[in-house]
Amino acid sequence: MRNIRMVISYVGTSYHGFQTQPIGNTVQDVLEQAIVVLTGEKVNITASGRTDAGVHARGQVINFLTSSPIPVHRWALALNSRLPDDISVLRADEVPLDFHASYSAKRKTYRYSIDTNKFADIFERYYRFHYPMPLRLPEMRAALAKLVGQHDFTSFASQRSTKRTHTRTVISARLDESEGKLDLFITGDGFLYNMVRIIVGTLLRVGEGKWNVDDVVRILAAKDRTKAGPTAMAHGLMLWEVEYDD
Amino acid sequence: MRNIRMVISYVGTSYHGFQTQPIGNTVQDVLEQAIVVLTGEKVNITASGRTDAGVHARGQVINFLTSSPIPVHRWALALNSRLPDDISVLRADEVPLDFHASYSAKRKTYRYSIDTNKFADIFERYYRFHYPMPLRLPEMRAALAKLVGQHDFTSFASQRSTKRTHTRTVISARLDESEGKLDLFITGDGFLYNMVRIIVGTLLRVGEGKWNVDDVVRILAAKDRTKAGPTAMAHGLMLWEVEYDD
Structure with missing residues (x-):
């Protein structure tokens, strides 16, 4: 398994916040769906913290474990072509397995x-x-x-x-x-x-x-x-x- | 008749440009309709110049003749309450009858x-x-x-x-x-x-x-x-x- 970290930006206006919830239509849902389409693999995204409905992010940080072999420098462009225009991946890198977007944040x-x-x-x-x-x-x-x-x-x-x-x-x-x-x-x-x-x-x-x-x-x-x-x-x-x- | 000048701002994304045209849905149409609702009077707006579909304006200037007695300091707020949130009147003043938003522009x-x-x-x-x-x-x-x-x-x-x-x-x-x-x-x-x-x-x-x-x-x-x-x-x-x- 690899641990992929991404910096993402989103306009919160149209979403029910970052984190997946029963009502649906969250940034996390959309991101995870784009990753499934890209890799064929369901992942579970961890964010630095949730944001509420309507709140925006210029530099939210997320990470997830994947077995996908896609080179890290390809992730941003590959996902952006599958994401709506109010969510964007700014960069991606591979981090140690113990990196956690929330617990590791300083x-x-x-x-x-x-x-x-x-x-x-x-x-x-x-x-x-x-x-x-x-x-x-x-x-x-x-x-x-x-x-x-x-x-x-x-x-x-x-x-x-x-x-x-x-x-x-x-x-x-x-x-x-x-x-x-x-x-x-x-x-x-x-x-x-x-x-x-x-x-x-x-x-x-x-x-x-x-x-x-x-x-x-x-x-x-x-x-x-x-x-x-x-x-x-x-x-x-x-x-x-x-x-x-x- | 009075000659009213306004500075207006609009996000051009959703409109077929400023100037009225057969296809409809122009900034001019929306503004003239809001003025009809406010004054009961059909006016003919002149702009400093047309803007194309998708082009925005921070400070477009328009003028129109009206017999409405509404005080000039009330126009902006009164119209903004009747306009969609991508068109806004920033200020209004009364100008001489020979003022023309296009010909008078320097x-x-x-x-x-x-x-x-x-x-x-x-x-x-x-x-x-x-x-x-x-x-x-x-x-x-x-x-x-x-x-x-x-x-x-x-x-x-x-x-x-x-x-x-x-x-x-x-x-x-x-x-x-x-x-x-x-x-x-x-x-x-x-x-x-x-x-x-x-x-x-x-x-x-x-x-x-x-x-x-x-x-x-x-x-x-x-x-x-x-x-x-x-x-x-x-x-x-x-x-x-x-x-x-x-």
Whole structure:
């Protein structure tokens, strides 16, 4: 058996998230089906993490075991010719058998994109959450800085989270702005379910002046999901990059 | 009667171009229908210029006469609530009765976008022509510079052009590159039918090394469409901005 790793990109708009589920129509289903067509072999894809319905990926990482002899440099082109145009394999390589796209991941980066202009840029309408409000960027950036570091992020995790511990390290975070468009880039050693979207929902309240930096410190310390802001819309979120030690 | 001017943006992917035609499903049809629903009045929209099927607009300018008393600051929001999400009114103002979106235009800027990476960025797949080839950018830029100024652009006009004169002035042009993505911005006092797309098709041949700067000078002087390169794909083109004297 060989262990194949791939970096893939997908537009989440038309899918019920990454991971296979009874309702069907997931990115995983489509990928596994394309691999069956290519190799004649049913594989079981492992991703660096699932993404929810509507969430996009620029650089999702997956791996799977296969006995196919297809040379690794042929996989991307061969699969792309069999995939719909909203899913793309960017590269493929062969990795040791103990490589696991999720357990081996060291850092992940997400981007969350917001359009604060009165009328949304229609060319980014599926990727950028339209929130036409004046926002206090300095306060948002100061609040964001309070989340960097190792913390118990229970306040910023879905109550459906089943993780044993909610302690995670946010390694870096920045909020870019250009012509009324905001892009939050946040890198961490791992993220809890809905964590980036709840951080964004909370930062938007800070931006609107409903909360201050001190409120965010208080929310973080509370370890209580009900204290934080709402979960921001899925379509503004993109899994940007997953990093490994190699 | 009042003369209303609007700046509009549209994703051209789903339309048979801007201008009304027998086959239907044009941007003009959809806009005029939304105005009828809003005002009860049939209007006749004039655009700064038509755009072909699949071509996009970031800042198309239109005008029309109406007797509707709706205040000008209400038009954009009122129409956007009645338009599909791939057409958007960015702003509206009232202009003198002799304003004409096409005849009054002083300068137009188009953008043409190319993705030279092996695998296309799927998030821009409807806006950026995928041309996965290594290109000689310095030569392309040198050739582009030869087109700046006042010239007879017959070699770069569709043979279906019905214009009396093919002399136009390219005021400025630049070719940006970032991570394998090229964006040509070209500003002129007017453009002939397919002119930007033929310029791009010609520059691509220069980029591939099939032609040199001298060939482009020769092509321009020939005033013969058959000497220039092919017409590049419509979906990479976007009407970027139209400027008026006010």
